[in-house]
Amino acid sequence: MPEHSQSADDPLRDVEIIVVGAGFSGLGLGIQLKRRGHESFVILERADDVGGSWRDNTYPGVACDVPSPLYSFSFRTNPSWSRMYSPGPEIFDYLKDAAAEEGLRPHLRFGADMLDARWDENAKRWTVRTPRGEFRSEILVSATGHLTDVKYPEIPGLDTFPGDLFHSARWNHDIPLEGKRIGVVGTGASAVQIVPQLAGLAERLVVFQRSAPYIRPRNDRAFSVAEKRLFQRDERSVEELRELLFWTNDYFFASRRMLPGFIDEMRAHTLNHLATQVPDPDLRAKLTPDYEVGCKRVLASDDYYPALLKPNVELEAAAFDRVEGQTVVSSAGNSFDLDVLVFATGFETYDLPSAHRIHGRGGLALSDHWAGGMQAYNSTAVTGFPNMFLVNGPGTSLGHNSIIYMIEAQVDHILAALEWRALNGGAVLEVSAEAEEQYAHRLDTLAAGTVNLRGGCSSWYVDPRNGRATLTWPDVAHRFRDQCAAFDATAYGVAAAADRS
Numbered sequence: 001m002p003e004h005s006q007s008a009d010d011p012l013r014d015v016e017i018i019v020v021g022a023g024f025s026g027l028g029l030g031i032q033l034k035r036r037g038h039e040s041f042v043i044l045e046r047a048d049d050v051g052g053s054w055r056d057n058t059y060p061g062v063a064c065d066v067p068s069p070l071y072s073f074s075f076r077t078n079p080s081w082s083r084m085y086s087p088g089p090e091i092f093d094y095l096k097d098a099a100a101e102e103g104l105r106p107h108l109r110f111g112a113d114m115l116d117a118r119w120d121e122n123a124k125r126w127t128v129r130t131p132r133g134e135f136r137s138e139i140l141v142s143a144t145g146h147l148t149d150v151k152y153p154e155i156p157g158l159d160t161f162p163g164d165l166f167h168s169a170r171w172n173h174d175i176p177l178e179g180k181r182i183g184v185v186g187t188g189a190s191a192v193q194i195v196p197q198l199a200g201l202a203e204r205l206v207v208f209q210r211s212a213p214y215i216r217p218r219n220d221r222a223f224s225v226a227e228k229r230l231f232q233r234d235e236r237s238v239e240e241l242r243e244l245l246f247w248t249n250d251y252f253f254a255s256r257r258m259l260p261g262f263i264d265e266m267r268a269h270t271l272n273h274l275a276t277q278v279p280d281p282d283l284r285a286k287l288t289p290d291y292e293v294g295c296k297r298v299l300a301s302d303d304y305y306p307a308l309l310k311p312n313v314e315l316e317a318a319a320f321d322r323v324e325g326q327t328v329v330s331s332a333g334n335s336f337d338l339d340v341l342v343f344a345t346g347f348e349t350y351d352l353p354s355a356h357r358i359h360g361r362g363g364l365a366l367s368d369h370w371a372g373g374m375q376a377y378n379s380t381a382v383t384g385f386p387n388m389f390l391v392n393g394p395g396t397s398l399g400h401n402s403i404i405y406m407i408e409a410q411v412d413h414i415l416a417a418l419e420w421r422a423l424n425g426g427a428v429l430e431v432s433a434e435a436e437e438q439y440a441h442r443l444d445t446l447a448a449g450t451v452n453l454r455g456g457c458s459s460w461y462v463d464p465r466n467g468r469a470t471l472t473w474p475d476v477a478h479r480f481r482d483q484c485a486a487f488d489a490t491a492y493g494v495a496a497a498a499d500r501s
């Protein structure tokens, strides 16, 4: 029977916990629930497999840009990473193995897109509607990611383009690219991985750059046989490498806070990389950012600049403006005849993609609650949305360290909340508006001093509706765990007390 088929007798249709999303966040929570003996939970995933970003992003050159020993679960270290920055398929395999070996398969429901989730005030339960029927639970956890729903720019005339076009996160492997004239739109984290690969295939490659990124050396390398043996033999060696990488990254957060010395060093480090790899002063000028380093994500690449030097590659330092049939015209007025367009234009980030589908008290949609911008207490709970938690939602994104660390801290917060709830008669947990406001205010205050807001750029970290950096955690990563991993019942006190009485 195909796994998508409706099954009225699904033993996990009415459970304690529904987790939505089977990427790092949903699987991380699932593993910890399972390890603690929870059985009454289901993980709903709209796609056909686990993996999230690492299932969806199959473009040539896809890899993490945080070192692999750190870009993995602390509770499932992997001694077998092939490289410092492992390719996407290896990360995808890591997640598939984790799901299988930790016994999550019986809890996973694929093809289960959360179409609508509603808090039932009388029953004190969530009802989640999916193409596989309804699921009900006491607790809802949205782990739907925020680099999930692809974003295309509005381009006049795009429908007149006769060639092939696709988004970097929905790569069409059926389109042959050898000898083609290809345009890559965007110069963000995915584009700098894709361009070196396409440069070796295309007859002509045009890279449309609206704004130049800062790029630091990646220094990627394969792990040696001796290192791999050591990692296999001694798990502590992997943990020590993780710690070294984590604290080094956190130390350099000082540059995001614009501490003189730190930010100067970061700027010099990236601009030296540019000067070393790009001798031509005209090209170098086009590749020099016009904002402060760290305002947008600082990228890591050893082969992006060299790819731009190839004779078949052109950097068009202007936006992709319009399409007239086969011809693409940039905002500088230059025209290019192209066969294939690759949109490396990122994702919808200002709202969680699923926010309009989740309805809390009084049927209020999370997207309406967030009409003025996203916020959540401890980046995890939202007032008006009882017994609901978010993982990797607002206030979690990092420019300087691994998101897996943040996800694990949130998982610990949820586990602590579940434990408290179990000891308190299954109380309904709803964070108070005051606690949420205070937390949001503290994040705004911290963010005000960061280069994300002061660096003179526009980036996907900042919500254009309010100018707030609602997506990011504006501090060192370890302080997120210190402040958010624990569960403080007083922040949830009012509803819990009322429901117990």
Ligand SMILES: Cc1cc2nc3c(=O)[nH]c(=O)nc-3n(C[C@H](O)[C@H](O)[C@H](O)COP(=O)(O)OP(=O)(O)OC[C@H]3O[C@@H](n4cnc5c(N)ncnc54)[C@H](O)[C@@H]3O)c2cc1C
Pocket (backbone or CB within 6 Å): 020, 021, 022, 023, 024, 025, 026, 044, 045, 046, 047, 050, 051, 052, 053, 054, 057, 062, 063, 064, 065, 066, 071, 112, 113, 114, 115, 143, 144, 145, 146, 147, 148, 190, 353, 354, 391, 392, 401, 402, 403, 404
């Ligand atoms: C190409 C790429 C490279 C990256 N590299 C790094 C890196 O090096 N370091 C780093 O820290 N971060 C990186 N990131 C960020 C990355 O998104 C996170 O690291 C991580 O994968 C997030 O995991 P997640 O589970 O929160 O979200 P996702 O991986 O996005 O998983 C969310 C899951 O929820 C599912 N879903 C969404 N909506 C619904 C719905 N309505 N119903 C059911 N299921 C739903 C999706 O199908 C998906 O499987 C990268 C992102 C991309 C795209």
